Amino acid sequence: MFGKVKSFFSTDIGIDLGTANSLVYMKDRxxxxxxxxxxxxxxxxxxxxxxxxxxxxxIGVTPRNIVAIRPMKSGVISDFDITEAMLRYxxxxxxxxxxxxxxxxxxxxxxVPSGITDVEKRAVEExxxxxxAGEVFLIEEPMAAAIGVGLPVDEPAGSMIVDIGGGTCExxxxxxxxxxxxxxxxxxxxxxxxxxxxxxxxxTYKLMIGERTAxxxxxxIGSAFPMAEETSMxxxxxxxxxxxxxxxxxxSEEIRGALKGTVQLIVDAVKSTLERVEPxxxxxxxxxxxxxxxxxxxxxxxxxxxxxQTGLPVMLADDPISAVAEGTGMVIDNIEILAQxxxxx
Numbered sequence: 001m002f003g004k005v006k007s008f009f010s011t012d013i014g015i016d017l018g019t020a021n022s023l024v025y026m027k028d029r030x031x032x033x034x035x036x037x038x039x040x041x042x043x044x045x046x047x048x049x050x051x052x053x054x055x056x057x058x059i060g061v062t063p064r065n066i067v068a069i070r071p072m073k074s075g076v077i078s079d080f081d082i083t084e085a086m087l088r089y090x091x092x093x094x095x096x097x098x099x100x101x102x103x104x105x106x107x108x109x110x111x112v113p114s115g116i117t118d119v120e121k122r123a124v125e126e127x128x129x130x131x132x133a134g135e136v137f138l139i140e141e142p143m144a145a146a147i148g149v150g151l152p153v154d155e156p157a158g159s160m161i162v163d164i165g166g167g168t169c170e171x172x173x174x175x176x177x178x179x180x181x182x183x184x185x186x187x188x189x190x191x192x193x194x195x196x197x198x199x200x201x202x203x204t205y206k207l208m209i210g211e212r213t214a215x216x217x218x219x220x221i222g223s224a225f226p227m228a229e230e231t232s233m234x235x236x237x238x239x240x241x242x243x244x245x246x247x248x249x250x251x252s253e254e255i256r257g258a259l260k261g262t263v264q265l266i267v268d269a270v271k272s273t274l275e276r277v278e279p280x281x282x283x284x285x286x287x288x289x290x291x292x293x294x295x296x297x298x299x300x301x302x303x304x305x306x307x308x309q310t311g312l313p314v315m316l317a318d319d320p321i322s323a324v325a326e327g328t329g330m331v332i333d334n335i336e337i338l339a340q341x342x343x344x345x
Contacts, residue, residue, distance in 0.1 A: 011095045011106040012335050013133075014328025015087075016144070017124070019072045020166025020190055020295065022052075022086070023325035024094050027332050031325050032094045037166075039082045040068045046081050051089040060210040074167040074186035075113035075141070076120045080127060087131035105134030107335060109328045113168050114140040115184030137335065141165070142172030143179060144327030145293040149317040153177055158281035160290035162270055162306070163324065164297040166190040169266050171273045173281060180281065183273045188265035190296035193218050200258035201237065207246055209237040218299070221252040224263045225301025225308075263302065267309050274310060289313030293323035 014025035017037070024033035035052030042049060043065050050058065058068040071082035095106050108128050112121065121138055128136040145163040146153050153159055154177045163170040169188035173181045194214040201207050201214075209217075213235060221233045232251045239246040270290070277285065289312045292303060297320050307314040317323050 011104075012109070012332045013091065013095065013106050014109045014111075014325060014332050015090070016111050016141075016324040016328060017072065017083075017087070018165050018167070018324075019070065019075055021321070022090060023322060024090055025325045025329035025332070026094055027329070030329065031322055033090060034321075035090070037072050037086065038068055038070050039086050040066055041082065043067050046085075048082075048085045048089075051086055060212060072167065074189075075165065075184075076116050076167075077123045077127060080123060084127045084130045087127055087133075091132050105132060107135045107137070108133040109137045109139055109331050109335065111141045111144040111324045111328055112138050113184050113186075114142055114170055114172060114179065114182040115168075115186070137331075139328060139331055140170075140172070140179060140182070141168075141324055142170040142182060143174065144325075144331065145170070145317075145323040146172065146174050146291075146327065147330050148323035148325070148327030149291050149293055151291060157288075158277070158284035159288060160273075160285055160312075162266075162290055162292050162297065164189060164266060164292065164294040164302075165324075166296065169269050169296075170294075171269050173273060173277060173285070175281060180278075181273050181276045183269045185265050185269040188262055188269060189294075190215075190218070192262045192265075193222065193259055193296065193299070196258050196262050197222075197255060200254070201235070201250070202240065204254075205248060206240040207235075207237040207248060208240055209235060213237065217250065217255060218259075221250070221255055222259060223252055223256045223300035224259065225304040226256075227252060227300060259299070263299070263305065266302070267306065270306060270310060285312055289315060291315050291317055293317040293320045295321045 012027040016023040022037045026032050036056040038055040040050040040055040040058045071079040077083045125136045142161050142163050146161040151159040153174045159174045167189045169185040171183040172179050197214040201209050221231050230252045232249050234249050236247050303314040303316050
């Protein structure tokens with residue numbers, strides 16, 4: 001009887017705990033939170049001052065006594081305590097403590113990269129528990145993304161998903177509700193693209209720019225394939241030689257060249273996965289192609305480049321940023337099955 005009451009009051013939550021952004025899905029409500037995976041703390045301590053959007057605004061503009069950090073690196077926890085604080089903030093924001101919370105904590109489905117180790121998995125589970133969660137279930141990001149974009153993952157045929165987030169590029173071929181082949185490239189996400197742009201601007205023009213400026217350049221004029229109309233963008237930074245602020249203009253051709261190395265890692269990850277495919281599944285992929293998801297999959301021309309390099313049809317998900325979170329939400333509907341399997345292990 002108590003178990004039924006506990007189940008009635010429990011709140012099931014799906015979390016895409018990303019390197020750049022985190023999304024939270026609540027059962028019967030959909031995606032209820034989208035915030036940067038950033039935490040601002042007091043320097044020299046781990047006292048949290050701000051989380052999410054407010055913390056991101058502080059990157060690069062904070063006084064010395066405030067540090068804005070991203071506790072997730074390449075899709076996994078790089079700072080346990082700060083990740084716990086961030087998770088606690090997200091959980092409490094969408095699911096405030098109520099009078100019955102002592103009896104029923106929210107159950108979480110958390111998406112994690114396919115290539116993480118058992119130690120890294122335990123770190124995610126422990127951080128979630130310490131943040132106030134009850135039972136915690138993990139699902140691999142490419143599987144969650146495939147479910148989220150509506151691929152027929154339960155059919156006896158091959159489906160391919162390429163999920164490119166801030167920290168990783170996750171490639172997977174799925175059949176009969178399982179991952180047949182996967183590849184996780186930890187240096188082929190949006191962060192690596194930003195770093196490539198920062199490095200290019202510094203080496204070419206002796207101009208220092210920050211993460212936010214690099215991201216604006218990537219979103220504004222970044223591309224992976226020649227565009228019908230090339231563009232340019234005015235940027236501002238700090239001249240390395242004079243030490244003074246400086247304004248200059250960069251072109252989309254330049255930025256495409258700066259991103260070439262990171263983009264090639266994505267192409268290589270896709271090709272490496274395809275090379276291991278069984279003939280029967282390969283035939284399915286010729287017909288079905290592959291689907292791109294994740295925020296960094298929106299880089300202009302990436303779909304065209306992958307189509308050219310693989311010879312397969314390439315489609316961009318309707319809402320690539322939400323794919324993983326939507327997938328965790330669909331898994332929530334079967335959370336009782338997940339719970340039974342976990343308890344039986």
